[in-house]
Amino acid sequence: DAKTTQPNSMESNEEEPVHLPCNHSTISGTDYIHWYRQLPSQGPEYVIHGLTSNVNNRMASLAIAEDRKSSTLILHRATLRDAAVYYCILRGNSGGSNYKLTFGKGTLLTVNP
Amino acid sequence: GAGVSQSPSNKVTEKGKDVELRCDPISGHTALYWYRQSLGQGLEFLIYFQGNSAPDKSGLPSDRFSAERTGGSVSTLTIQRTQQEDSAVYLCASSRDRGVTDTQYFGPGTRLTVL
Numbered sequence: 001d002a003k004t005t006q007p008n009s010m011e012s013n014e015e016e017p018v019h020l021p022c023n024h025s026t027i028s029g030t031d032y033i034h035w036y037r038q039l040p041s042q043g044p045e046y047v048i049h050g051l052t053s054n055v056n057n058r059m060a061s062l063a064i065a066e067d068r069k070s071s072t073l074i075l076h077r078a079t080l081r082d083a084a085v086y087y088c089i090l091r092g093n094s095g096g097s098n099y100k101l102t103f104g105k106g107t108l109l110t111v112n113p
Numbered sequence: 114g115a116g117v118s119q120s121p122s123n124k125v126t127e128k129g130k131d132v133e134l135r136c137d138p139i140s141g142h143t144a145l146y147w148y149r150q151s152l153g154q155g156l157e158f159l160i161y162f163q164g165n166s167a168p169d170k171s172g173l174p175s176d177r178f179s180a181e182r183t184g185g186s187v188s189t190l191t192i193q194r195t196q197q198e199d200s201a202v203y204l205c206a207s208s209r210d211r212g213v214t215d216t217q218y219f220g221p222g223t224r225l226t227v228l
Binding site: 032036042043044045046049087091092093097098099100101102103104105 | 117144146148155156157158161169172204206208211212213214216217218219220221222
């Protein structure tokens, strides 16, 4: 499985933008880039996903490098509620096990008031 | 609508006892997954159901672990003869289907403590 690399932790101030990086240099052409986050004492929740083009939704934006070897999750205005572990996950469209999520260690985001 | 629910939320048991953990997925979701999250191990996949069938049980750590799903809905994860290393949060997720763009919705988890 293609692997992802994320910083262990990042810190932000409330109401400022946050850019969470993810490296995936061995990504294949059919791999989707997914982001999930896990708030304290909760199950993970979906944030966003993309393949090649940048994506926006109500929670965040996903910027994907042209060579797809890295991506950045952007929280436009961090709130205290955004403090969580953020996971960058690749899900391939080929092969037999594309249904499961393979979680790495993720990035622990701390938001300061 | 209702999300994924799990019960119990907490379970404390003694080593050697059997436990059953329950998952109620989102109605209409054909795919159901169990994951485990323990200190130092992160989130790991256990088993995947499509309907009532489990085509992938590769993540079950030992034959003490089993799971079933009935009526294409409720799933039960059973751990027999529990050991202390089984202590973890057990998370259930469901998705509309198994595709790479199908979002997995997670329940709140069951925290299992084996004394």
